[in-house]
Amino acid sequence: MEFSELIKTATVEDVVLWRPGLPAVRGTLCITSHHLLLSSCPRGDLELWLLIRNVDAVEKRVQNLGCYQPPRSGGSLRDTSVSGSSGSITLRCKDLQVLQLEIPGMEECLNIASSIEALSSVDSVMMMYPFFHRPPSLRLRQGWHLCPPERHFQQVASQTSRWRLSTVNRDFSACPSYPAAVIVPAAVGDDTVAKAAQFRQGGRFPVLSYFHPKNGTALLRSSQPLTGPKRRRCREDEKLLGAILDEGGRGFILDTRSAQAAKQARMSGGGAEPKSSYPQWRRLHRALERGRPLQESFAKLAEACGEPAPSVERWLGRLEGSRWLGHVKAGLSAACLAAQCLDSPPCPKTPGSPRREGCSVLVHGAEGTDATLLVTALAQLILDPACRTLEGFQALLEREWIQAGHPFQLRCARSASGHTRGKQEAPLFLLFLDCVWQLSRQFPFSLEFGEQLLLTLFDNAYASAYGTFLCNSEKERSLCGVKENTHSLWAWLNQPEEQHKYLNPLYSHNPSVIWPSVEPQSIQLWQGFFLRWIRPSQHLDEAWEEIRRLVEGNNSCIKEGTGKRQSQSLPEPTLPAGTRELLLPTGNAEGQDGDKGQQITEKPADHTKNPQQITPKKTPDHTKTPQQIPPKTLSRSPKKTQITPKSPRSHKKTQIPPSNPQITKKNQT
């Protein structure tokens, strides 16, 4: 197949481009094998490159000028077309951008539309742009080994010896959608694993997804067991799962389907683990939407966002009707549940608390390639601070989505406007990104990366110049030679000048678990994505820049001090020498942080002295320690000082000048 066959008309002059919220552009339109290019005439100051793969749907409308002119703003521009007929093409992109092209000449218009349609649905992986894209700054093969399973295993192995790296799948025979190396319990041999694989749909036997060092618990994922209507059993699978738990220990199986759906799956050969054969495991059901309903939800929401000027009622109604936020909530709460099972306080203080504590968790749905990955990846993000760094997040995606065999090519073939076409499309990855975004909203300084990274990831998953999200599994990738012939997205992102854009300036390492709130009041629409092309974001962007500027000024001071953020390869902030002074009034105590850093390094002896005083072991006597230090309030008696600072911050607000009146009143009682 040659691309030239698909391109019927390569160049059209005098095309007008309309984009929502932006002035119209007139210029020359070119269609190349992978791009749509519009350069504005006469000045050529604007060049628009659109990856044709990004086009989700093409709508065309042609009319002869003589008959009927639809009432459209800027109709006067059309008068210049000489052919007497014209057409307009609406390109709905996968990233929800809508472009409207007005093309003089009916034939050209139809040709362009069909060329774009044909080019955007080229099926062969090898014909896709990543195989042709050669950015000058990168070398091939760079960035492909960001997170091989071996490295993940090394991390696990440094903490426990209960797991081993198995190469049972080295030729992808046990499971075509798994990578060549996976982590399985050390106590189980490869032949057992291979047998267990036959008992799982698609061969996706239980493998380690994440080892939680705090409690020594493990997060596993698999696909459904093939129990079928006859309730088949598989000794090897039972053994495999049994080897994960201690004698008498308990584990949880988090099924991402409803109990009903799991039962029904038996009719088609699937099912869930029966309690009788897996006595140590308890099943939990958390129904997550996937497949078509999710795709439709996405389409509805995108449609709602595209509606111009709805009333508040209509907007909320459509938001509700799309049910998207409900899916976000469900995804987050399922992940929380998994994380909650894995992580628990070592010594629960109150007996009434739930007993799902410190247990290993196996997550699966049906195929184990969609909702399962959503849950496991999110749970890790919640639990593990290492996953919240830019590097760690990339590794997480690589491990839990790409290598774990999320069928990107099938799921992301079409976006919101292409809902009529296939059955395989589902925006699971978008749902994941949305959940991550919710986390980043709720914990604005716990994630090292910002919204921009999530947007870029979405764009690249749906249409990319890089090979990272190509194909459906590692097996396909190795067949197509993706790693040899395309560039890795990670290599591109991790170039210092690129990486800079994706960092969250507010990030500070947060070693603890981040539990998101899943109340509906806390779940918000990801406007940065869904309204990316619609809402004017200038002011928000400016504010964001301001924050970046403030924090970078701050960081440069810190660096002067200790070089605190060693781990980051952040480019030196390009602030002029005088910036620090300029920043002072707004940046508050920037210098101080730097100072602190210095002080700390100067006095490492402090380490030895202080721990007894700091580490509160939740002992009752500890609560007294802080009280004895008189807080610096202006109140008069020591009794008062205790009360004022201690009233929890929410309550403080009731009495603004805090100390006196309350005291007097209290004395009255």
Add this chain to the structure above:
Amino acid sequence: VEQVKLLDRFSTSNKSLTGTLYLTATHLLFIDSSQRETWILHHHIAAVEKLPLTTSGCPLVIQCKNFRIVHFVVPRERDCHDIYNSLLQLSRTAKYEELYAFSYNPKQNESEQVKGWQLIDLAEEYKRMGVPNDYWQLSDANRDYKICETYPRELYVPRTASKPIIVGSSKFRSKGRFPVLSYYHKNKEAAICRCSQPLSGFSARCLEDEHMLQAISKANPSNRYMYVMDTRPKLNAMANRAAGKGYENEDNYSNIRFQFVGIENIHVMRSSLQKLLEVSGTRGLSVNDFLSGLENSGWLRHIKSVLDAAVFLAKAIAVESASVLVHCSDGWDRTSQVCSLGALLLDSYYRTIKGFMVLIEKDWISFGHKFSDRCCQLDGDPKEISPVFTQFLESVWNLTEQFPQAFEYNEAFLLQIHEHVHSCQFGNFLGNCQKEREELKLKEKTYSLWPFLLAEQKKYQNPLYNPDFSPELTLLEPNTVSFNFKFWRNMYHQFDRSMHPRQSMFNLIMNTSEQNKQLEEDIKELEAKIKQRNGRSDVVLVKEQERTAHPAPVALKSSPCFQKEQPPMPVNDAVRAIEGSNTADNRYSELVSEFSKAEPAVVSLEYGVARMTC
């Protein structure tokens, strides 16, 4: 009363705090076993409800005007009944003199008190706007509240409006609230004026009133027509005609452009808020129920209509240079909303902390928004209660969301003002109009809120504020597309720190605040130690001096406090709480590493506020 349980509104497990409940003359105080205190001002209590007896005791639900809802379980029914009765009595004050403001004593001497009241000087403010000038003058017509009781003494009217015209016009206006100047835009020479509805009925006319409007129109040399905005829906305005009131007939007034805006009345707003609170207070709410509840309450639609009206007003002035006369029925609810928001959009001064105080003092307090009735400060007609001022604050909040850099103040400032509108702790918002306030001798007997807010203004500053963002007198043009209106979680769930069911299940929320506090205390302690050590280190000494030289910095020592006193946002709380809970177990170095990050944390906290719902 001892052994009282405080239930958590949103926790899914039935966890509760046990503690002691105290009833004082002004506050309800709950101290739990870990010595945490919950103070509730009696004036904040909107409703007390006794639920049916359960096995664990007698549940008592208290709803506050600042949207806090507390749920106590009292073990003995008799006690519960006693508390219930005393709270009912205490929360319903019959006389102004019994309000907290009259007993509140912040240890200020008299001169400070007087100075506090002089902080906001409206005469100064009118001077800043550029009046009196060739077209506008100060009128002494209402010096003794003879013409209009609910207006202030000082009123600015067009120079061409003589006293008979004023008197005549006021007779033709509901409650005598004749058209007066609210804001003067000196670059455009256009004015925002306000009044109440005309008593036009179906056909009545008043020549003086027509003259009055003409005078206003003439006072604007740059445009010959003026707008008359009736902020009511047209239907309501027409219904009022039957009662001898109504709206201006365009035929009778020369050069006016009449416009309905369609903001609903106080009763609609009250029930809308009621619906909103019902929805947001439901436990175990699904996303869809929440959204449909939000939709059905219509609350966001009302906010949008208020803001839309303000945008219309501001554009008329800034774009068309036309003066605008705004009225609703009585001209103290919707008119106040629209005039003040319009001015806020037009004039960047009102986007500063001081300016915002001036704006509230001018358009709300002095022009007689009935704070006492609307906020139910005294036991009165429940039909008079309405969240009009809350809507104003929410509209401002929406603007701060859209323009993160345009406002000097932050969300906490708005919340704090909201708090004190209901608290009756300061004299500013007591009473319904200036005349009443003078009769109450508020300036001698009570204190003004503003100096206290100014004193702690660091808490209310928006770190992203950029004074150059919009030069003086440039129009702020908000986008009032529906999706820009969001549920103000920090207002309606300000006190629900446990909007994290996972946490409470994890036993975390129980300890969060406490541990957080400990951590902050630890930080202070450590910081003090570091300082001691630094005293000996030369290098640091230099830096130390540098620090003291900084004009504005929130000293690190106080920055934890700063964080602490932030309005409790469930989300950010959790960040801190969790950081707190776990870092506390960590080694010293990590503690300090978090500690030294305190500053960015503060910045970002603000940012979190600003963009929380984006």
